[in-house]
Amino acid sequence: MEGKPRIAPGGPRDDVRLVPPGYAVRRLPDGSYSVVPAPEAEGKGAGQEMPDDIVITPGGARPRSLVHQIEPGAVLDGTDGHYRMLHQSGEVLADFGVIDHASEGEPLMPRNVVQPPGKAPLGSGWICYAWWNRANTITSFSTSWAVPPDPATHNGLVYIFNGIQSSSMIYQPVLQWGNNGWFGGNYWCVASWYADSQGGVAFHSAPVTVNVGTELTGIMTLTGQSAQGFSYNCEFQGIANSGYPLQNVPELWQCVETLECYGMTAASDYPAGKVDMSSIDIQTGTANPNVVWTLVDAVTDVGQHIDLFDTSYSGHGEVDIWFGPSPYWEIGPGTVAAGASQQWWFAWGGNGDVGPQLIQAEPVTDPSLLATTQIAESRNTGGDLTYYATVENQQSAAAEFYWRGGGR
Amino acid sequence: MSWTSGSGTIAAGASTTWWFSWGGNGDVGPQLIQAEPTSSGELATTQLAEGLSSGHITYYATMQNQGSNTASFQWRGGGF
Numbered sequence: 005m006e007g008k009p010r011i012a013p014g015g016p017r018d019d020v021r022l023v024p025p026g027y028a029v030r031r032l033p034d035g036s037y038s039v040v041p042a043p044e045a046e047g048k049g050a051g052q053e054m055p056d057d058i059v060i061t062p063g064g065a066r067p068r069s070l071v072h073q074i075e076p077g078a079v080l081d082g083t084d085g086h087y088r089m090l091h092q093s094g095e096v097l098a099d100f101g102v103i104d105h106a107s108e109g110e111p112l113m114p115r116n117v118v119q120p121p122g123k124a125p126l127g128s129g130w131i132c133y134a135w136w137n138r139a140n141t142i143t144s145f146s147t148s149w150a151v152p153p154d155p156a157t158h159n160g161l162v163y164i165f166n167g168i169q170s171s172s173m174i175y176q177p178v179l180q181w182g183n184n185g186w187f188g189g190n191y192w193c194v195a196s197w198y199a200d201s202q203g204g205v206a207f208h209s210a211p212v213t214v215n216v217g218t219e220l221t222g223i224m225t226l227t228g229q230s231a232q233g234f235s236y237n238c239e240f241q242g243i244a245n246s247g248y249p250l251q252n253v254p255e256l257w258q259c260v261e262t263l264e265c266y267g268m269t270a271a272s273d274y275p276a277g278k279v280d281m282s283s284i285d286i287q288t289g290t291a292n293p294n295v296v297w298t299l300v301d302a303v304t305d306v307g308q309h310i311d312l313f314d315t316s317y318s319g320h321g322e323v324d325i326w327f328g329p330s331p332y333w334e335i336g337p338g339t340v341a342a343g344a345s346q347q348w349w350f351a352w353g354g355n356g357d358v359g360p361q362l363i364q365a366e367p368v369t370d371p372s373l374l375a376t377t378q379i380a381e382s383r384n385t386g387g388d389l390t391y392y393a394t395v396e397n398q399q400s401a402a403a404e405f406y407w408r409g410g411g412r
Numbered sequence: 413m414s415w416t417s418g419s420g421t422i423a424a425g426a427s428t429t430w431w432f433s434w435g436g437n438g439d440v441g442p443q444l445i446q447a448e449p450t451s452s453g454e455l456a457t458t459q460l461a462e463g464l465s466s467g468h469i470t471y472y473a474t475m476q477n478q479g480s481n482t483a484s485f486q487w488r489g490g491g492f
Binding site: 280282283313314316319320321322324330331332362363364365366367368369370371372373374375376377398408409410 | 442443466
């Protein structure tokens with residue numbers, strides 16, 4: 005970026021960067037330098053204020069100098085690993101240097117989340133997420149969700165997104181609550197991000213404010229594939245300038261649905277209820293692949309969890325992310341063959357008595373119809389209670405399901 | 413949260429299945445649904461079911477009139 009030379013030890017320099025406490029300078033393969041978090045950052049402690057020059061992006065803490073906005077209408081080009089912002093005419097608007105790309109292996113996130121300095125009372129990073137690795141190149145991935153209610157208290161930073169990632173980069177249409185040190189506040193906004201690992205460079209579109217209840221659709225599409233790499237687009241459907249095209253980058257091969265948070269101090273820093281990541285549609289080539297989500301509850305300190313709701317992957321798929329405990333218990337999954345019945349038993353600690361329980365089978369195979377035909381209790385000679393429920397599959401295909409229940 | 417929905421009559425010995433749908437993805441968690449007689453009679457709720465279709469959950473309840481006369485009823489239910 006253009007700038008007035010500064011006088012540093014050793015004389016005038018074009019590029020002088022602040023290395024904040026807990027960060028180190030890393031030399032990149034092309035000879036350039038990057039500011040990254042130190043392996044064991046010092047100076048962290050509860051209640052410590054966030055340094056002004058740190059931005060908490062999706063993926064965690066980064067020096068502000070490595071966070072770049074892609075201007076509306078511009079393209080982010082990664083030809084040969086050298087990243088530049090290009091005008092549609094091809095003119096170079098900014099040169100961001102080279103980004104290392106790892107070969108396909110472990111996905112970038114959440115193993116490379118960089119925790120911010122200081123320690124919040126509650127867990128941070130990727131809280132709950134679902135992931136699926138493609139067999140063939142992902143050509144389209146979309147998810148719809150409604151903007152949740154505002155959190156009751158305003159200490160935290162909340163990111164909700166679907167995304168596609170590789171071992172090096174993640175591309176994601178992100179809903180944000182809170183200030184990340186660069187933009188945002190006590191309101192919801194959306195932006196698309198393309199970010200690398202270990203507190204490295206991150207690119208985002210201009211943030212756009214959205215209202216509670218607005219139905220969002222985050223969509224990523226493959227727009228091209230050549231010897232130079234893969235080209236994608238990422239945006240919130242129908243929201244102008246909520247994304248930017250990306251061209252000539254390594255393939256992005258893992259789909260994720262994620263709740264990511266920082267600075268959470270209490271359950272009230274989360275929205276109430278849950279967010280339904282719905283209408284999931286994944287395509288590889290022109291087909292809908294058989295998607296099997298792996299669900300991960302990484303942080304559960306206020307009851308956060310992710311549930312599978314609909315295993316469909318051709319427009320009706322859904323996973324639900326709860327910001328706290330659900331009002332009923334859930335056990336599963338199970339699978340029941342077409343026309344078949346299954347009886348399950350449920351046991352709790354102590355003498356097992358949790359009072360009368362409503363227990364029902366919730367289908368997650370779409371379409372399916374499951375009847376809960378019997379609920380029973382038995383007491384053994386030791387005086388312990390066990391509960392039983394029977395599910396009957398009333399359709400002509402096997403169905404996956406969860407048990408849900410509760411009492412008063 | 414308890415609710416009431418629908419009303420009707422059912423002949424002696426007959427069975428009927430009703431469906432119940434909510435907004436959004438339709439999911440309101442496990443629901444206890446029972447037929448309440450609003451005239452003299454004995455109604456058994458014999459089956460509860462959940463169906464998933466096109467990303468939407470629909471709840472079903474089946475009842476049987478176990479009395480000897482036609483009965484009036486309404487549905488009542490609730491969850492957590």
